[in-house]
Amino acid sequence: MAATIPPGAAADTGRNGRTGGLGRGRAVADADERATSRTLTDRNVAALARIAAGHAPRRRSCDDRSVPAVARVEPLVTARAVRGPFDYLLPDGCDVGSVVEIPFGRQRLRGVITELAERSEHRLKAPSAVLDVSLPPELVRLALWMADDVVSTRARCLELLLPPDGVGERIRLWAERAGEAAVDPAADDPDAERYPGVRLTANQRALLDRLPGWTGDDLQALRRLEGRGLVTIEPRGHGRRPDHVALGAAAGAPVLNPDQLLAVQRLEDALRGAGGTPGPGEDRFLLHGVTGSGKTEVYLQAAQRALAMGRTALVLVPEIALTPQTVARFRSRLGETVAVLHSGLSKGERRDEWWRLRRGEARICVGPMSTVFAPVSDLGLVIVDEEHDSAYKQDGDPRYDARRVAAWRARENGAVLVVGSATPRPESWNALRRIGLPRRADGGEMPAVRLVDVRGIRTVLQREVHQALTDARKAIVLLNRRGWATWLECADCGHSWECPNCDVSLVLHRGSGVLRCHHCGHVEHPPRQCPACGSVSVGQHGLGTEQLADHLPGHVFRLDADVRDRSGVLQRFQEADHGILVGTQMIAKGHDFPDVELGVVVDADATLRFPDFRSQERTFQLVAQLAGRAGRGGGPSGARASVLVQTRSPEDRALRHAARHDAHGFLVEELERRRQLDYPPFSTLVRVMCEHEDEDRAQAAASVLRERMPEGTLGPVPVFRRQGRFRRQLLLKAAHRGSAVAAVRAAVESVVGTPGARGLVLAVEVDPR
Numbered sequence: 001m002a003a004t005i006p007p008g009a010a011a012d013t014g015r016n017g018r019t020g021g022l023g024r025g026r027a028v029a030d031a032d033e034r035a036t037s038r039t040l041t042d043r044n045v046a047a048l049a050r051i052a053a054g055h056a057p058r059r060r061s062c063d064d065r066s067v068p069a070v071a072r073v074e075p076l077v078t079a080r081a082v083r084g085p086f087d088y089l090l091p092d093g094c095d096v097g098s099v100v101e102i103p104f105g106r107q108r109l110r111g112v113i114t115e116l117a118e119r120s121e122h123r124l125k126a127p128s129a130v131l132d133v134s135l136p137p138e139l140v141r142l143a144l145w146m147a148d149d150v151v152s153t154r155a156r157c158l159e160l161l162l163p164p165d166g167v168g169e170r171i172r173l174w175a176e177r178a179g180e181a182a183v184d185p186a187a188d189d190p191d192a193e194r195y196p197g198v199r200l201t202a203n204q205r206a207l208l209d210r211l212p213g214w215t216g217d218d219l220q221a222l223r224r225l226e227g228r229g230l231v232t233i234e235p236r237g238h239g240r241r242p243d244h245v246a247l248g249a250a251a252g253a254p255v256l257n258p259d260q261l262l263a264v265q266r267l268e269d270a271l272r273g274a275g276g277t278p279g280p281g282e283d284r285f286l287l288h289g290v291t292g293s294g295k296t297e298v299y300l301q302a303a304q305r306a307l308a309m310g311r312t313a314l315v316l317v318p319e320i321a322l323t324p325q326t327v328a329r330f331r332s333r334l335g336e337t338v339a340v341l342h343s344g345l346s347k348g349e350r351r352d353e354w355w356r357l358r359r360g361e362a363r364i365c366v367g368p369m370s371t372v373f374a375p376v377s378d379l380g381l382v383i384v385d386e387e388h389d390s391a392y393k394q395d396g397d398p399r400y401d402a403r404r405v406a407a408w409r410a411r412e413n414g415a416v417l418v419v420g421s422a423t424p425r426p427e428s429w430n431a432l433r434r435i436g437l438p439r440r441a442d443g444g445e446m447p448a449v450r451l452v453d454v455r456g457i458r459t460v461l462q463r464e465v466h467q468a469l470t471d472a473r474k475a476i477v478l479l480n481r482r483g484w485a486t487w488l489e490c491a492d493c494g495h496s497w498e499c500p501n502c503d504v505s506l507v508l509h510r511g512s513g514v515l516r517c518h519h520c521g522h523v524e525h526p527p528r529q530c531p532a533c534g535s536v537s538v539g540q541h542g543l544g545t546e547q548l549a550d551h552l553p554g555h556v557f558r559l560d561a562d563v564r565d566r567s568g569v570l571q572r573f574q575e576a577d578h579g580i581l582v583g584t585q586m587i588a589k590g591h592d593f594p595d596v597e598l599g600v601v602v603d604a605d606a607t608l609r610f611p612d613f614r615s616q617e618r619t620f621q622l623v624a625q626l627a628g629r630a631g632r633g634g635g636p637s638g639a640r641a642s643v644l645v646q647t648r649s650p651e652d653r654a655l656r657h658a659a660r661h662d663a664h665g666f667l668v669e670e671l672e673r674r675r676q677l678d679y680p681p682f683s684t685l686v687r688v689m690c691e692h693e694d695e696d697r698a699q700a701a702a703s704v705l706r707e708r709m710p711e712g713t714l715g716p717v718p719v720f721r722r723q724g725r726f727r728r729q730l731l732l733k734a735a736h737r738g739s740a741v742a743a744v745r746a747a748v749e750s751v752v753g754t755p756g757a758r759g760l761v762l763a764v765e766v767d768p769r
Contacts, residue, residue, distance in 0.1 A: 063098035068116035076109040081753040089126040097135035099128035130646020151764040154397030163354040164347040172238040176212040239352040267302040287420035289437025311380025312363040318389035321566045342367040369402035379413040387419035397766040408724035423621040427681040447631040449659040451650040472598035477582040479602040482560040486542025490530035503720040520723040559583035588625040599630040599643040616654040623658035684737040688730040691761040695726040702728035708747040
């Protein structure tokens with residue numbers, strides 16, 4: 001990872017006073033005079049013409065102080081050691097957010113203009129091309145803020161905001177009637193001559209009658225009509241629109257209950273800025289409603305009001321699997337103004353949806369965490385549904401929290417922020433104004449939750465639980481482990497099968513007939529005998545969703561990360577008359593099925609046993625959210641739904657609060673516990689992971705970094721090897737987020753680019769979950 005200065009880049013003093021680094025504001029010198037005056041290619045000229053109304057870039061004098069002449073460009077590279085921006089000549093028509101192609105050493109790279117300047121002390125090169133995409137200045141500011149906030153690079157953050165590279169607009173042929181065929185004097189009279197004076201066959205008349213429209217198999221026939229002057233055919237852009245199953249879409253707007261009406265009114269007042277300029281936090285709300293209380297309907301009506309005021313809205317959901325259900329409800333009420341962004345779309349679909357939002361053709365964007373980067377203008381409302389979900393935290397660099405980014409965008413645009421959950425995070429409960437929805441929208445009862453003590457039970461399901469599943473018409477069963485068996489072990493010598501790249505056991509997936517690592521994806525064939533002692537007594541241990549589904553009675557639908565067609569599974573379960581939906585935590589996330597009579601949590605202790613200060617929070621949320629899937633819409637029998645929670649810790653406070661649907665009581669106790677222990681939200685945690693293929697170098701780098709971290713940093717401590725890399729962890733707990741992040745950033749940057757950092761990966765996460 002050591003920095004190398006590309007040919008033509010000016011060496012200068014870095015941020016910490018050292019020479020030879022690639023520091024902020026570096027200029028790219030014009031080492032080769034001919035490079036700046038070379039003839040642009042046709043593609044480059046066309047791109048420049050689109051943006052600059054036909055003017056190719058010209059060399060400006062950097063001494064002209066009347067207008068900006070210098071573009072400061074952030075090259076889109078992943079290396080931490082390359083620290084921009086770099087100075088280039090500003091092409092005509094470009095501004096902050098323009099995307100350009102720049103000469104960078106021997107490479108041609110994409111870059112984003114992040115700021116303008118009147119002059120530079122260096123002789124500059126011009127960008128070799130101006131691309132036909134640009135970011136709104138607000139999103140550029142967001143990327144720069146985010147890079148500082150999560151100790152990442154500007155380039156990595158800017159990459160998140162751009163549409164997919166390498167895919168263009170899809171072009172199709174559009175046909176319209178022309179000349180005499182365009183005149184239709186008797187359109188209302190089916191017996192009249194529609195095309196007087198024009199000799200046409202019956203097929204040709206039918207073809208003209210269906211225009212205007214896109215051409216297809218009838219193109220040759222349309223070409224013949226075009227030759228007669230009766231049809232015009234021209235190429236037009238044809239957007240690729242994602243298809244979503246209308247899962248759980250409600251027909252029409254329901255009548256709101258008094259709690260929902262009050263919630264919508266409070267949000268509308270905030271959108272209108274009732275009472276003048278809002279004070280700090282007065283336009284940030286936590287919509288705390290029990291499961292089934294109609295939060296989505298409140299979101300919908302608030303979004304309608306934002307649209308009526310000429311504003312736009314972002315609607316975040318935690319999982320791609322939830323997107324079809326939410327999109328269907330929003331589109332059924334708001335039409336084609338709703339766009340979708342998520343990684344499950346093709347590159348072409350993502351590109352076209354991004355441009356619909358950028359051009360203002362779509363004014364509401366729905367989707368998972370990447371939706372927070374949608375290029376909308378006039379943002380008025382930001383909604384984060386199921387805000388407690390850890391899926392809003394990005395796994396890879398930059399490790400941003402979409403909820404925090406959503407708050408930034410709302411604040412930057414003067415928009416209203418609404419985060420909703422039945423089981424909110426303690427951080428949100430402590431910081432936001434609350435709007436309550438204390439009862440279910442249909443007036444039904446919350447399901448009865450009972451903790452089932454399984455101490456001493458050797459079977460997967462306690463007898464009563466198994467019988468309840470047999471009797472239930474529809475049920476949902478949660479087990480937060482996928483696969484068939486979580487580890488294999490030789491019964492004679494104790495040998496276990498581990499991943500060669502990671503220090504973890506391989507998981508048996510019987511359906512696909514493989515042992516798989518859930519961290520790096522390594523795959524092996526299941527063993528016939530032990531390689532250590534030759535024994536054929538290989539035991540399968542640990543229960544996963546695949547094996548559980550095999551044990552359950554009746555028609556079983558499985559939903560976990562191994563299932564590709566997740567929307568199809570949910571649709572088939574919804575349409576089935578009887579059945580059991582079994583899966584990991586994704587089945588507890590916001591799904592709305594009106595005829596589920598029973599919910600079962602197979603192993604509620606799994607999250608309690610995890611060594612994390614958030615373990616009780618996660619356990620409460622998981623059990624309460626699963627309980628919320630039962631008893632919606634009154635059910636077919638009208639009887640009260642029930643939830644059975646298998647546990648070996650029936651006295652645990654998180655489980656007892658979940659059984660009573662008592663989020664308020666749990667959060668009050670949890671906040672007091674964290675206050676006493678000085679955990680978030682009363683402090684900030686910053687974790688730095690040092691990774692290297694060589695264990696000694698990982699340890700050495702972590703030790704050097706530890707010396708430069710603030711006082712009180714814990715570590716370095718070994719963490720299990722993953723993807724062939726040895727890892728060492730450092731952890732800092734601090735009272736103030738800003739100063740802690742700044743200190744960690746300075747420490748990381750002092751290590752990056754040194755000789756010992758070659759091959760080192762530094763992963764920084766602020767407030768890890």
